[in-house]
Amino acid sequence: xxxxxxxxxxxxxxxxxxxxxxxxxxxxxxxxxxxxxxxxxxxxxxxxxxxxxxxxxxxxxxxxxxxxxxxxxxxxxxxxxxxxxxxxxxxxxxxxxxxxxxxxxxxxxxxxxxxxxxxxxxxxxxxxxxxxxxxxxxxxxxxxxxxxxxxxxxxxxxxxxxxxxxxxxxxxxxxxxxx
Numbered sequence: 784x785x786x787x788x789x790x791x792x793x794x795x796x797x798x799x800x801x802x803x804x805x806x807x808x809x810x811x812x813x814x815x816x817x818x819x820x821x822x823x824x825x826x827x828x829x830x831x832x833x834x835x836x837x838x839x840x841x842x843x844x845x846x847x848x849x850x851x852x853x854x855x856x857x858x859x860x861x862x863x864x865x866x867x868x869x870x871x872x873x874x875x876x877x878x879x880x881x882x883x884x885x886x887x888x889x890x891x892x893x894x895x896x897x898x899x900x901x902x903x904x905x906x907x908x909x910x911x912x913x914x915x916x917x918x919x920x921x922x923x924x925x926x927x928x929x930x931x932x933x934x935x936x937x938x939x940x941x942x943x944x945x946x947x948x949x950x951x952x953x954x955x956x957x958x959x960x961x962x
């Protein structure tokens with residue numbers, strides 16, 4: 784197969800993502816498994832998932848994610864599919880991408896998050912969804928940090944107990960070691 788034919792197939796794949804043609808997406812990926820991150824030489828480096836997210840094509844997005852597309856792929860400007868959907872105010876797409884693990888705190892090359900982009904485009908509902916997701920992520924991180932601090936505290940208490948035992952008995956025993 785020559786390069787012109789492959790280029791044409793890639794162009795058709797990107798058009799399928801743009802148009803929401805799930806059958807076209809599957810046909811290409813059946814022939815080229817794992818090619819979800821191909822960019823067709825776009826100057827911005829957009830993947831098929833980015834084209835689908837930009838156009839709000841839910842079925843295409845689902846198909847691409849099921850076939851291994853990276854939910855947080857970045858273009859040449861550092862933008863992600865989530866940012867592209869946020870720009871257009873595609874609430875359902877934003878929700879799906881968040882559900883599939885999109886990083887709501889990711890920033891593009893200008894330091895903007897998806898919420899910042901939605902806010903700049905006056906996409907109020909989308910902004911609210913993204914801000915809520917970011918707050919939930921911060922809460923989860925706080926809880927994880929608290930749990931880690933408790934584990935450290937428990938380890939410190941265990942160490943203090945062992946040190947008191949050594950001070951009392953003059954003996955230090957390593958767990959699992961033979962006496």
